[in-house]
Amino acid sequence: MSTHAGRLRALACPAALTMLLVPAVAAPTAGAACGGAASAPGSATRAARAAVTCRINRQRRAHGLAPVTAEPRLSRMAARHARAMVRLGFFSHTAPGGRTLADRLRAARYGARIAGEALAWGQGTRATPAAIVRAWMHSPPHRAVLLGRGYRRVGIGVAPGSPYGRSPRGSATYAADLAAG
Numbered sequence: 397m398s399t400h401a402g403r404l405r406a407l408a409c410p411a412a413l414t415m416l417l418v419p420a421v422a423a424p425t426a427g428a429a430c431g432g433a434a435s436a437p438g439s440a441t442r443a444a445r446a447a448v449t450c451r452i453n454r455q456r457r458a459h460g461l462a463p464v465t466a467e468p469r470l471s472r473m474a475a476r477h478a479r480a481m482v483r484l485g486f487f488s489h490t491a492p493g494g495r496t497l498a499d500r501l502r503a504a505r506y507g508a509r510i511a512g513e514a515l516a517w518g519q520g521t522r523a524t525p526a527a528i529v530r531a532w533m534h535s536p537p538h539r540a541v542l543l544g545r546g547y548r549r550v551g552i553g554v555a556p557g558s559p560y561g562r563s564p565r566g567s568a569t570y571a572a573d574l575a576a577g
Contacts (some may be wrong), residue, residue: 430454430525445471445552447525448572452542452550455533459543464574469504470551474513474571476500478553481515482569487559489513497573511575512541517559519567528570546576 430450431443445466453463477500481487490496497513516528516538532538553571 441475441554441556444525444554444568445475448529448552448554448570449550451525451529452572455529455542461543461545462548464547464550467549467551467575469506470549470573470575471553472551473500473504473506474551474553474573475555476553477573478555478569478571481517481559481571482555482557485559485561487515487517487569489515500573501575506575509576510544510546511573512544512547513574514538514541514572515570517567517569519558523566523568528568532572541574542572544574544576547574549575 430447449464449466456463477491480491484492486492497511498508501508501511514532516531518524518527518531521527522531529542532542551571551573553573555569556567557569558567559569
């Protein structure tokens with residue numbers, strides 16, 4: 397995707413498929429509208445997290461897969477990672493100090509079998525939950541994470557701002573951590 401300074405951005409890390417050790421559960425109601433999916437998150441990160449989960453589940457249902465349900469520890473973990481990317485100015489599954497998804501799962505005491513992570517950031521209309529999930533679905537490694545057959549849990553983190561220094565108005569950084577049991 398374009399990194400041209402004047403354009404709206406939606407970036408996703410190509411090395412999104414991180415498999416490890418992690419658990420499972422059920423999901424939100426099928427067919428429900430994904431409220432807030434077309435709105436940039438701003439300070440309404442709870443609505444954005446719910447909209448991303450809803451959009452992921454729409455994709456999963458469309459592909460004959462079981463939906464995922466929000467898991468509080470994964471949600472806190474994903475939110476911390478999204479905020480850290482904005483605050484510390486990096487965009488990676490590995491934090492500047494070397495901490496990985498596996499390290500974050502262990503720190504959260506989340507016993508794991510497998511897990512995957514998708515990251516993205518966008519600005520303006522490309523910062524909406526709908527645009528972020530659409531970008532992930534157009535990226536083969538991210539699509540593989542979102543449509544992982546065994547995943548049943550999800551944690552979504554949304555942080556206002558960009559991981560690339562100055563935070564353009566209307567930008568947001570996303571982390572989606574999915575886990576199987």
